[in-house]
Amino acid sequence: MARKDLLDIASLHREEIEFLLDQSTSFKELFTQSVKKVPALAGKSVLMLFYEPSTRTHTSFEVAAKRLSAEVTNFNVAQSSITKGESVRETIETLQAMRTDYIVVRHSRSGLPGMIARQTTASVINAGDGAHEHPTQALLDAFTIKEKFPDPRGKKVLIIGDILHSRVARSTSTLLQKLGIEVAYLGPGSLVPKYGPATIRRFTDYQAAMAWEPDFVYLLRVQMERQDVQFFPSLREYHRIYGITNTRLEEIRQRGLYIMHPGPVNRGVELCDAVMDYERSLINNQVENGIAIRMAVLDWLTPGGEAPKSAPTYERALPTFPHLTA
Amino acid sequence: MLLLQNARIAAENSPVLREGDVLIVEGKIQDIGSHLAVPEGARVIDARGRVLMPGMFDAHVHFRAPGFEAKETITTGSEAAINGGVTGVVMMPNTRPAIDSAMVVAAVLDNAKLRSRIPIYTSGCVTKNREGKELAEIDGMRELGVKMLTDDGDTTGDPAVLLRAMQYATEFGMFFASHCEVPELAGPRALNEGVMSYRLGIKGSPACAEEIIIDRDIRLAHASGAHIHIQHVSTKLGMETIRWWKSRGDVKVTAEVAPHHLLFTDEHIGDYDTNYKMNPPLRTQADCDALLAGLVDGVFDIIATDHAPHTPFEKAQDFINAPNGITGLDTALVSLHHFFVQPGKFGWDLVVKRYSAEPRRLMDLPVPSIEVGQVAEFVLFDTEAETTFTREFMKSKSQNTPFINQTLRGRVDLVVLGTEILLERS
Numbered sequence: 238m239a240r241k242d243l244l245d246i247a248s249l250h251r252e253e254i255e256f257l258l259d260q261s262t263s264f265k266e267l268f269t270q271s272v273k274k275v276p277a278l279a280g281k282s283v284l285m286l287f288y289e290p291s292t293r294t295h296t297s298f299e300v301a302a303k304r305l306s307a308e309v310t311n312f313n314v315a316q317s318s319i320t321k322g323e324s325v326r327e328t329i330e331t332l333q334a335m336r337t338d339y340i341v342v343r344h345s346r347s348g349l350p351g352m353i354a355r356q357t358t359a360s361v362i363n364a365g366d367g368a369h370e371h372p373t374q375a376l377l378d379a380f381t382i383k384e385k386f387p388d389p390r391g392k393k394v395l396i397i398g399d400i401l402h403s404r405v406a407r408s409t410s411t412l413l414q415k416l417g418i419e420v421a422y423l424g425p426g427s428l429v430p431k432y433g434p435a436t437i438r439r440f441t442d443y444q445a446a447m448a449w450e451p452d453f454v455y456l457l458r459v460q461m462e463r464q465d466v467q468f469f470p471s472l473r474e475y476h477r478i479y480g481i482t483n484t485r486l487e488e489i490r491q492r493g494l495y496i497m498h499p500g501p502v503n504r505g506v507e508l509c510d511a512v513m514d515y516e517r518s519l520i521n522n523q524v525e526n527g528i529a530i531r532m533a534v535l536d537w538l539t540p541g542g543e544a545p546k547s548a549p550t551y552e553r554a555l556p557t558f559p560h561l562t563a
Numbered sequence: 564m565l566l567l568q569n570a571r572i573a574a575e576n577s578p579v580l581r582e583g584d585v586l587i588v589e590g591k592i593q594d595i596g597s598h599l600a601v602p603e604g605a606r607v608i609d610a611r612g613r614v615l616m617p618g619m620f621d622a623h624v625h626f627r628a629p630g631f632e633a634k635e636t637i638t639t640g641s642e643a644a645i646n647g648g649v650t651g652v653v654m655m656p657n658t659r660p661a662i663d664s665a666m667v668v669a670a671v672l673d674n675a676k677l678r679s680r681i682p683i684y685t686s687g688c689v690t691k692n693r694e695g696k697e698l699a700e701i702d703g704m705r706e707l708g709v710k711m712l713t714d715d716g717d718t719t720g721d722p723a724v725l726l727r728a729m730q731y732a733t734e735f736g737m738f739f740a741s742h743c744e745v746p747e748l749a750g751p752r753a754l755n756e757g758v759m760s761y762r763l764g765i766k767g768s769p770a771c772a773e774e775i776i777i778d779r780d781i782r783l784a785h786a787s788g789a790h791i792h793i794q795h796v797s798t799k800l801g802m803e804t805i806r807w808w809k810s811r812g813d814v815k816v817t818a819e820v821a822p823h824h825l826l827f828t829d830e831h832i833g834d835y836d837t838n839y840k841m842n843p844p845l846r847t848q849a850d851c852d853a854l855l856a857g858l859v860d861g862v863f864d865i866i867a868t869d870h871a872p873h874t875p876f877e878k879a880q881d882f883i884n885a886p887n888g889i890t891g892l893d894t895a896l897v898s899l900h901h902f903f904v905q906p907g908k909f910g911w912d913l914v915v916k917r918y919s920a921e922p923r924r925l926m927d928l929p930v931p932s933i934e935v936g937q938v939a940e941f942v943l944f945d946t947e948a949e950t951t952f953t954r955e956f957m958k959s960k961s962q963n964t965p966f967i968n969q970t971l972r973g974r975v976d977l978v979v980l981g982t983e984i985l986l987e988r989s
Binding site for chain 2: 325326346347348349351352366367368369370401404407430432433
């Protein structure tokens with residue numbers, strides 16, 4: 238089951254997910270040892286291609302790659318020809334010519350990592366594309382949940398916030414459901430689309446969501462920067478209706494729920510300051526587990542394969558028309 | 564002299580094909596009958612089993628010239644039309660410069676006379692440079708034969724501007740064609756808002772963005788007495804809106820549907836395939852079904868392709884950056900046969916009516932038919948042969964169509980216009 242790329246969660250098989258989560262456990266055991274490095278990727282090169290600012294994911298991948306003894310190069314997008322009008326296509330050709338083994342991509346345009354993957358022999362890892370997918374985040378979330386419940390089937394995760402613009406919500410929900418975990422959404426009507434997945438419950442009210450008895454409360458970052466028009470009146474109002482206030486934190490504590498957040502947090506918006514000291518907050522566990530997951534992913538993927546004589550999108554698989562057969 | 568023997572003749576008001584021989588002399592149909600005598604010197608074509616129909620007319624094409632000749636030119640566009648059995652087209656004015664003045668119209672038509680083997684008509688802009696602000700100088704364009712006014716590619720945003728244009732130009736005998744979308748709702752991407760846009764993580768354009776302007780523009784026509792033509796309708800409620808206005812009978816409204824909106828849904832986009840990116844976007848199966856019903860019921864007066872070529876490089880970009888558009892001229896007639904006529908969803912009479920006769924009536928042009936005394940303007944179509952839409956087969960300069968390398972049932976064998984055989988394949 239060799240895979241060249243990790244682009245999405247949707248296409249991952251259950252066995253692949255289980256394998257990656259198991260591998261991550263082994264990698265995480267390294268972290269407590271004095272020598273944290275293994276030679277798995279010695280002599281291999283990893284290119285970090287981040288078109289969107291990111292501190293956590295970028296650093297996490299970099300640490301993961303270095304612990305596998307890979308050589309890490311940062312493609313400095315801000316100074317690259319991209320700002321000089323070079324198209325993505327030409328950048329991809331340039332990258333292919335560099336013969337790097339792995340490319341870790343983050344981009345604001347959905348689908349772009351897939352496009353790069355089709356045109357290069359390198360293994361491409363999607364580190365977040367637009368509002369599409371963020372597979373390693375989903376894997377680290379699942380890993381974090383499994384650390385608390387080794388058999389997570391039937392557990393419930395309530396995801397609160399901006400579902401519409403969130404690649405984390407998409408990837409994580411898909412993965413958790415594949416593991417038998419129930420997922421529900423809570424958020425403003427303008428940010429939780431009606432046409433989302435039918436298998437996910439939607440709450441409009443905080444109390445009703447709590448009555449569903451979730452085991453985890455997963456807060457999404459409110460991304461003002463992704464909003465082309467206003468989706469809710471003010472951050473203050475958002476906090477009052479959907480945020481974890483001091484009162485709600487008390488209820489969460491009494492119910493013994495875990496809190497998760499992909500970071501970075503907006504204090505006073507998704508959560509109040511006290512959440513950061515909450516004993517069942519898993520936010521830092523997520524960060525630590527992210528490194529183990531990314532090591533497992535890098536170790537798992539197999540670069541190379543077919544020479545990528547860039548099959549342009551317009552010559553891709555022919556369509557089928559099942560609905561039109563008479 | 565040309566004698567077609569045993570052709571099956573299609574006509575707009577005849578559900579059955581009439582078999583017969585057709586004799587063409589000096590570019591005119593001189594005789595139709597069975598077992599016509601072969602005149603001396605006549606070339607005989609055995610048309611047995613093949614369908615003979617008038618040449619198609621596409622009232623919505625983008626030939627990109629002037630300004631975007633890397634995508635298409637008058638030559639390649641008109642050859643693509645002939646390749647698909649189309650013997651007349653109406654160009655849209657979103658060129659550079661936009662076709663918004665007598666000067667540009669004259670340049671386009673002169674160019675067309677020089678480079679095209681079929682008649683080419685052009686629409687003109689409602690507003691200067693399609694900006695939706697100042698009215699274009701309409702009368703100069705009218706003098707050169709422009710009938711259709713449109714800011715196609717965009718909606719004329721300000722309803723007051725469009726209303727004034729309607730009040731003004733209707734008295735010159737012109738009509739308006741509307742590309743319908745509220746830009747604030749549609750956003751910058753041509754993708755239907757729904758399950759698919761959510762899955763792809765790209766902001767979608769809701770159906771109501773199109774339906775609101777369909778209704779708005781018909782209301783403006785109602786208020787001003789203008790004739791409004793609604794272009795490329797893609798939604799069920801859009802079709803029903805037009806049906807309702809037509810049933811009232813107090814506004815002159817016509818409408819068009821494009822083959823791709825009948826055939827594809829947003830699910831075909833799959834993994835960001837930009838060949839399925841066009842504006843209005845592909846919707847859902849329920850919309851396809853409703854549009855087909857609307858075509859059969861006569862809500863749609865015409866079929867038009869919205870032939871919109873883009874270079875391979877442009878379409879090879881990521882889905883968000885790739886331009887909107889799908890080519891259609893090379894493929895339309897064969898695809899209509901393969902997906903609709905052959906399975907019995909509608910007959911050749913509908914194809915002739917909606918893709919040949921009515922578009923010409925919309926443009927106030929004479930309507931060709933296979934009748935004695937008529938000018939020879941016809942297509943001979945083999946319903947048993949197949950066409951593979953390879954890059955070499957297609958004549959358009961661009962091949963941004965999902966039919967690339969697909970094989971469909973049906974083939975355009977012969978295209979005749981007057982005394983000239985424009986295309987012959989066997």
